Structure formats: C-alpha cells, structure tokens
Amino acid sequence: MIENEPDPLRRIPVKHAAEIRAEIGAVLRAERLKRGLSLEAVAAQTRISKRFLEAMENDRFEEFPAVVYLRGFLKGYCEHLDLDFPALWEKIEASSKPAADAASPVPAADGKGAAPSRPEAPHASRAHASAAHAPPEERSRETSSTALLMVVFAVAAAVGLGIWLAEDRKPRETASDDATPRVLMPMAHAVAPKLTLRATDDVWVRVAVDDAVVFEGRMPRGAAMDWKPTKTVALRTTSASALSVSLNDAPAPMPAPTPDGDYRFDLP
Numbered sequence: 001m002i003e004n005e006p007d008p009l010r011r012i013p014v015k016h017a018a019e020i021r022a023e024i025g026a027v028l029r030a031e032r033l034k035r036g037l038s039l040e041a042v043a044a045q046t047r048i049s050k051r052f053l054e055a056m057e058n059d060r061f062e063e064f065p066a067v068v069y070l071r072g073f074l075k076g077y078c079e080h081l082d083l084d085f086p087a088l089w090e091k092i093e094a095s096s097k098p099a100a101d102a103a104s105p106v107p108a109a110d111g112k113g114a115a116p117s118r119p120e121a122p123h124a125s126r127a128h129a130s131a132a133h134a135p136p137e138e139r140s141r142e143t144s145s146t147a148l149l150m151v152v153f154a155v156a157a158a159v160g161l162g163i164w165l166a167e168d169r170k171p172r173e174t175a176s177d178d179a180t181p182r183v184l185m186p187m188a189h190a191v192a193p194k195l196t197l198r199a200t201d202d203v204w205v206r207v208a209v210d211d212a213v214v215f216e217g218r219m220p221r222g223a224a225m226d227w228k229p230t231k232t233v234a235l236r237t238t239s240a241s242a243l244s245v246s247l248n249d250a251p252a253p254m255p256a257p258t259p260d261g262d263y264r265f266d267l268p
Contacts, residue, residue, distance in 0.1 A: 024088050025059040031081045032057075046080050047165075048073050061092070068157045193267050195233050196226040196246040203242035208234040208262075219243075235263040 032042060043050040052073050055063040064070040071089065078085035197207065199219035206216040209229045219225075227233065237243060240263060245252045247265070255263055 024091055025057045027083065027088065028077060028081065029057040031083055035081065042077070042080060046076050048076055053077065066157060066160075069161060072161065191248065192228050193230075194226055194228050194248055195252075195265060196224060196249070197235070198222075198224040198244040198246070199242060200244055201239070201242040203237055203239050205235060205237040205243065208232075208236075229265075229267055231267060233265040233267075235265075236261055237263070 032039075039050050039053050042048070042053055052064070055061065056070075056074060056077060061070055064073070070092070074089065074092070075085050077083075078088060197205070197219075199205075199221055201221050202218065204218050207214050207225070207227070209227045210231050211234075214227060215225060235243070235245075240254050240257075243254070245254060245265070252265070255265065257263055
C-alpha cells in the first residue's frame with residue numbers, strides 16, 4: 001500500500017482537535033433547534049438512527065465503525081438542514097489526521113548551536129535507493145495492486161453499509177406498520193327476505209306472517225301482495241294451484257301442506 005494513503009475503513013481518531021469537532025456538533029444542534037426540529041422528527045425524515053444523530057451532535061465520532069458511515073450520515077444530516085457539508089467534512093478530515101512530527105531544528109546561519117545530524121542507517125539508505133531505482137514495470141504493478149485493494153475495500157464498505165442500514169431500519173419500519181390503523185371494511189347487511197303472493201285465479205286465502213294473521217279473504221285474479229317476514233309465512237287456501245309464490249323475486253315452489261292444511265314457508 002502507498003504510504004500516507006488514507007484507509008477507507010479506519011476508525012475516526014478521538015484525541016485530536018476536540019475544539020473543531022465540538023464546533024461541528026454545535027453547528028448541527030444549533031441549526032436543528034433553529035428549525036424547531038426534534039431528534040425523533042429528523043430520524044423519521046432522514047432514516048438516520050437517533051443514536052447516530054446524537055453522536056454527531058455531541059462529537060462522539062468514535063461510535064461510527066468507519067469513515068464511510070460517518071461521511072454518509074453527516075452528508076444526509078447536512079442536506080436535511082441545508083448546511084455546507086464540504087466545509088464541515090474538511091474540518092473532520094483535518095481533525096482526524098495525526099499530529100505532524102516535530103520539525104527538525106533549523107541550523108543557525110553561523111553554524112552555532114546547530115545539532116549534529118545523525119547519519120542515516122545504512123539499511124534505510126539502501127531501501128530508499130532500491131525503491132527509487134525500481135524498474136517502472138515493478139512500480140506499475142505495485143500501483144495497480146494498491147488500486148485493486150482500494151476498490152475491494154470500497155466495495156466491502158458499501159456492502160457493509162447497506163446491510164447495516166437495512167438492519168437499522170427494520171425495527172422502525174415494523175413499528176411504523178404496527179402504528180398504521182387498519183381500515184375496516186363495512187359489513188354487508190343481509191337482504192331482508194320478501195315473499196310475494198300472486199293470484200292466477202280468484203281464490204280465498206289466509207296469510208299468517210311470523211305467526212300473526214295479516215290477510216284473510218278473497219284475492220281476485222291478477223292481484224299480488226308481498227310481505228317481509230323474519231321467520232315464517234303460513235298460507236291456507238281453498239286452491240293452492242291458483243296461487244304463485246316468489247321469494248326475493250325468485251319463484252318458490254309450494255311446499256307440501258301440514259296436517260292443519262297450511263302451506264308453511266320457513267325462512268333461513
């Protein structure tokens with residue numbers, strides 16, 4: 001791997017430039033409060049876990065497993081609040097770099113007070129010389145291998161982020177589904193039965209609906225009457241062949257007479 005090249009899966013250092021990270025958290029929190037938003041509302045709108053929102057606002061960047069996760073969540077949070085993400089991320093990058101080695105003392109112009117320089121170790125000199133004089137083909141292979149490793153790391157990080165986000169959203173989505181009220185379909189009302197009696201010839205008839213006599217007398221030819229019983233209809237007549245019965249506008253056969261001579265229709 002090329003020296004000084006950033007590892008895409010390194011953890012965020014937590015001991016450098018605390019005042020810069022505090023300024024970032026304060027900016028996020030101040031903008032959210034300015035808009036009158038709660039952490040719960042932001043979490044629901046951005047699909048970012050409340051735990052990670054609190055971590056960003058309180059500068060607890062060590063809670064993120066890798067830089068790619070912090071970058072993705074911070075970018076989404078900044079877009080939601082209309083904040084300048086590149087500027088904030090620049091400060092994060094600056095604070096995450098390890099402190100530079102102390103500069104070597106500059107020798108005085110007159111040579112006084114200059115510390116004697118230590119001779120470079122022979123094996124180190126040979127290593128640098130070997131690297132500097134390596135054939136172009138070998139240097140090209142090293143560069144290609146490093147680029148391939150970087151691509152593999154980036155793909156692995158993207159897959160890990162997708163799985164992590166899917167697992168993090170499952171409880172929230174389940175809770176949202178449970179909270180959605182179910183729409184109850186109206187119950188279909190049962191159709192009230194209707195019995196229609198028609199006379200095909202002049203005939204005497206007595207009609208009892210639900211054990212109560214509702215008609216008794218002569219029906220002229222062509223006359224029709226209907227009722228809406230709940231239990232039974234009993235007909236007594238001098239000529240059953242002169243009567244036609246329909247139930248809910250559908251022809252109904254005349255039942256066999258009872259010992260009392262009634263034609264009884266029992267409704268379901």
